[in-house]
Amino acid sequence: MTRPLSIAVVCFPGVGGSGVIASELARNLGHRGHRVIVLATGMPERLKLNGVRFEKIEVPVAPMFETAPYGLAVANHLIHLVRRESIDLIHLHYAIPHAASALVAAQVLGAAAPAMVVTLHGTDVTRLGPHPSLNPATAFALAKCDGITTPSQYLRSEAQTCFDLPDGRIEVISNFVDTTRFAPPPQRDRRVLEALFDEPSDGPLLFHVSNLRAVKRPLDLAEVVARLRTVNARMVVVGEGPERAALEARAKELGVTDAMRFLGSRNDFEGLLGHADGFVLPSESESFGVAALEALSCGVPVFGYQVGGLPEVVTSGVGTLVPLGDLDGLAAAILGGLRARDALGRAGRERATSMFRDDKVVASYEEYFQRVLASRGGS
Numbered sequence: 001m002t003r004p005l006s007i008a009v010v011c012f013p014g015v016g017g018s019g020v021i022a023s024e025l026a027r028n029l030g031h032r033g034h035r036v037i038v039l040a041t042g043m044p045e046r047l048k049l050n051g052v053r054f055e056k057i058e059v060p061v062a063p064m065f066e067t068a069p070y071g072l073a074v075a076n077h078l079i080h081l082v083r084r085e086s087i088d089l090i091h092l093h094y095a096i097p098h099a100a101s102a103l104v105a106a107q108v109l110g111a112a113a114p115a116m117v118v119t120l121h122g123t124d125v126t127r128l129g130p131h132p133s134l135n136p137a138t139a140f141a142l143a144k145c146d147g148i149t150t151p152s153q154y155l156r157s158e159a160q161t162c163f164d165l166p167d168g169r170i171e172v173i174s175n176f177v178d179t180t181r182f183a184p185p186p187q188r189d190r191r192v193l194e195a196l197f198d199e200p201s202d203g204p205l206l207f208h209v210s211n212l213r214a215v216k217r218p219l220d221l222a223e224v225v226a227r228l229r230t231v232n233a234r235m236v237v238v239g240e241g242p243e244r245a246a247l248e249a250r251a252k253e254l255g256v257t258d259a260m261r262f263l264g265s266r267n268d269f270e271g272l273l274g275h276a277d278g279f280v281l282p283s284e285s286e287s288f289g290v291a292a293l294e295a296l297s298c299g300v301p302v303f304g305y306q307v308g309g310l311p312e313v314v315t316s317g318v319g320t321l322v323p324l325g326d327l328d329g330l331a332a333a334i335l336g337g338l339r340a341r342d343a344l345g346r347a348g349r350e351r352a353t354s355m356f357r358d359d360k361v362v363a364s365y366e367e368y369f370q371r372v373l374a375s376r377g378g379s
């Protein structure tokens, strides 16, 4: 680290990966001596207990607003913050609407505006980015900000096309994992997960964590369990989301309700995850896949589809990715992976610690921030 910075972080507080990464990055930067303030409409789950300063963004409601003016509230909060105290850099997670909020704040603040860095996370590029109601202003705002990052090469390429950004404009800085918190248990014990089910069984124990949105294709989880009924596979599902009811209904139709356990939203799942035989992530799109990385770090092989940036995280020695929607292939890959479970798990842990350990990646962010500041003459 060169000099300590004052950094404001803007993120969505929900259970999604962008909020997880923003919170963990804020915590790590704080530990490395930077002054960090996180701004969001609520305290992000992963920020709780982490001792990072938090400010709530207030979004006014009024009878004439069909939807609250969140983007404008972010811009104004940033303006007040910068007028009140010294801020070197504002790091905004998720481009929509944060890139436009940053642009408005920078215009109002003029010469006093700090450096603005936007991290693109996924659907801000792949789903929302091309929307005519969002694209031109977001592309303009991104062109004006001081730095842009993506967590994968895949998302960089998509973002360049979507927002018409030139080569070299986007820095790839991967997502990361706390390899101490997400670590293999000293002794793998299948009874830890078996205890969650009514009946004991010797079948494979699978695990899934997500916010159960349609993009995660959660119904495929029940399909996979049904295809692995012959070996008595069971699955633990952590997370809450709009598709949970549909998933439970599909599990019932397929007769696998007893083989699936829904634990709801919880933040302490790492104590369970390491005892699983495999992690299943059947997303149809994933810019990176933080949940997959957390599984690798716990020494658990990952199985999913060849989509987006997932192949940059899950390589062939640490799990298997099959073509999107190939449920039979996915079930077969899990069965095959079980035979090499320990070797895959060891290689996954090694990959997580050597490539994606939090302190290494946070140092890359630090270096990038310093470069951005130097390029505008601020360091």
Ligand code: GMT
Binding pocket: 015, 016, 017, 018, 019, 021, 121, 122, 123, 124, 151, 175, 215, 285, 286, 287, 288, 289, 290, 291, 308
């Ligand atoms: O883009 C989203 O869907 C939101 C975001 C989130 O908040 O969950 O997820 C994305 O960002 C994560 C952190 O960078 C990535 O690990 C996820 O792969 C990515 N999700 C998608 O691309 C669908």
